[in-house]
Amino acid sequence: MGIFCSEKVIEMNQYENHHITASAKQLYSCHVCLTLNSFDEDHCINCGAKLHSRNKNSMQNTIALLVTSIILYVPANTLPIMYTQYLGEKTASTILGGVITLWSQGSYPIALIIFIASVLVPIAKILALSWLCYSVVTNKGYSFKKNHRLYRLTEFIGRWSMVDVFVVAILVALIQMGTFMSVHPGEAALAFGALVITTMIAAITFDSRLIWEPVNKKPDFEGEMVDG
Amino acid sequence: MTKTEQLACHECDLLVALPELSEGQKAVCPRCGYLLTRRVKNAQSRLAALSSGALLFLGLSVFFPFLSFTVQGNEREVTLLQSIYSIGDEIFLSVAIFLFLTTILIPAVFLTGMLYVLLSVKNKQLFPYTSKVLYGLFMLLPWDMSEIFLVGILVSFVKIATLADISFGLSFISYTLFILCLAATLMTLDKFQIWQWVKYRDERNGNIL
Numbered sequence: 001m002g003i004f005c006s007e008k009v010i011e012m013n014q015y016e017n018h019h020i021t022a023s024a025k026q027l028y029s030c031h032v033c034l035t036l037n038s039f040d041e042d043h044c045i046n047c048g049a050k051l052h053s054r055n056k057n058s059m060q061n062t063i064a065l066l067v068t069s070i071i072l073y074v075p076a077n078t079l080p081i082m083y084t085q086y087l088g089e090k091t092a093s094t095i096l097g098g099v100i101t102l103w104s105q106g107s108y109p110i111a112l113i114i115f116i117a118s119v120l121v122p123i124a125k126i127l128a129l130s131w132l133c134y135s136v137v138t139n140k141g142y143s144f145k146k147n148h149r150l151y152r153l154t155e156f157i158g159r160w161s162m163v164d165v166f167v168v169a170i171l172v173a174l175i176q177m178g179t180f181m182s183v184h185p186g187e188a189a190l191a192f193g194a195l196v197i198t199t200m201i202a203a204i205t206f207d208s209r210l211i212w213e214p215v216n217k218k219p220d221f222e223g224e225m226v227d228g
Numbered sequence: 229m230t231k232t233e234q235l236a237c238h239e240c241d242l243l244v245a246l247p248e249l250s251e252g253q254k255a256v257c258p259r260c261g262y263l264l265t266r267r268v269k270n271a272q273s274r275l276a277a278l279s280s281g282a283l284l285f286l287g288l289s290v291f292f293p294f295l296s297f298t299v300q301g302n303e304r305e306v307t308l309l310q311s312i313y314s315i316g317d318e319i320f321l322s323v324a325i326f327l328f329l330t331t332i333l334i335p336a337v338f339l340t341g342m343l344y345v346l347l348s349v350k351n352k353q354l355f356p357y358t359s360k361v362l363y364g365l366f367m368l369l370p371w372d373m374s375e376i377f378l379v380g381i382l383v384s385f386v387k388i389a390t391l392a393d394i395s396f397g398l399s400f401i402s403y404t405l406f407i408l409c410l411a412a413t414l415m416t417l418d419k420f421q422i423w424q425w426v427k428y429r430d431e432r433n434g435n436i437l
Contacts, residue, residue: 019242019259020242020243021236021240021241021242021243022236022241022242022243023241024243025243027236027243029235029236029238029241031238032359032362032363032366033359033362033363033423033426033427034235034236034238034419034420034423035423035427036234036235036236046359046423046427047359047363047423048359049363053241098387102386102387105390107386107387110383110386110387113379113383114383144260145260145261148239148240148260148261149261151239152239159370159373159376160376160379162330162373162376162380163376163379163380163383164380165323165327165380166327166373166376166377166379166380166381166384167380167383167384167387168315169311169312169315169323169324169327169380170295170311170380170381170384171384171387171388172314172315173306173310173311173312173314173315174295174297174304174306174311174384174388174394175297175304175388176304176314177299177302177304180302181299181391185315185320185323189320189323190320190322190323193322193323193326197326200370204370208239208240208260209239209240209241211240212240212241212242212259212260216241
């Protein structure tokens with residue numbers, strides 16, 4: 001089987017179409033320590049973890065969490081994320097409101113960071129995961145490599161949405177000067193934090209190995225590998 | 229065990245025969261491009277040095293002033309822990325707990341666990357629960373958000389820069405150094421390799437876990 005090395009690339013074109021997976025060879029890859037075990041084993045021979053070929057109920061869990069995050073997206077963006085009290089006057093600001101204020105003050109890079117991390121990333125993540133679930137459930141052969149890249153991106157950027165919750169926390173901690181000037185957290189901080197957590201868990205429970213299922217070769221009755 | 233280890237790609241389940249890698253090389257899944265494993269020079273010593281450094285800086289960052297904020301002569305100075313529990317005063321206790329977990333406790337537990345595993349591998353005999361600890365380490369990894377916290381601090385600085393003077397405390401520098409060390413630790417860490425160390429230890433001593 002082919003392999004990339006940082007110094008030289010071993011010729012791998014001839015292996016390109018060998019979609020032989022561990023499960024086709026009746027092997028479990030231990031999700032904890034990566035040891036290969038035969039299907040006869042229940043627990044990993046090396047570390048003792050419970051073995052399974054694919055994450056259990058991966059689709060159901062991911063879809064359930066996605067629905068939760070879509071519901072949470074509404075209060076996270078409509079309720080105020082923080083209240084600012086200045087000289088006795090209390091004003092509420094939503095995430096989008098904060099972005100607009102920053103933009104009008106001229107801090108464009110920061111406005112963009114907040115807009116991307118708090119508005120675009122959660123919605124993009126929900127859409128990306130829904131698309132991945134859809135293509136897995138319908139079992140259609142789209143571009144597997146692109147889908148996989150999409151999954152990896154989703155998993156990587158998801159945590160960065162937390163930035164806005166952290167910003168609120170720091171502002172609340174720093175600006176505590178009674179009626180003169182103070183900042184209090186808003187309800188959206190709670191909803192938004194929950195939103196980020198649910199989308200993160202949704203990405204973790206989604207089993208990326210399912211993306212490749214349509215191209216995997218399956219053993220036929222003589223034990224030969226055939227295209228799936 | 230033969231020199232060429234077989235391995236299933238963790239992200240697409242493709243069966244791959246891993247060739248012998250020399251230091252500085254990495255193996256990538258030919259199908260999905262997942263980084264299967266990499267060989268870093270002196271990985272064990274590097275990991276030990278970086279993770280103990282990170283732990284030290286994290287520990288130090290708890291004791292000194294973190295940030296200070298001055299507006300019209302009123303100064304407010306907060307430590308790292310104060311900045312977290314002052315939002316817990318309100319009804320947002322869960323947010324405060326989440327902050328504490330993701331920015332302090334989880335990184336601290338992760339680094340301590342890492343040192344435990346490294347010492348255990350260096351020791352003649354594996355310490356108890358080594359594989360359980362190692363399993364836990366990789367579970368905790370996505371929940372470390374210290375670097376996001378740092379970006380959050382920088383963003384909030386820009387937000388209030390027009391209102392007041394803000395200055396960094398000693399803890400802030402320490403916390404930044406902790407994040408750099410932690411990032412370097414994660415760059416060196418390789419799941420496959422660290423499990424190989426544990427496995428090899430195990431086989432040599434004939435232990436069955």
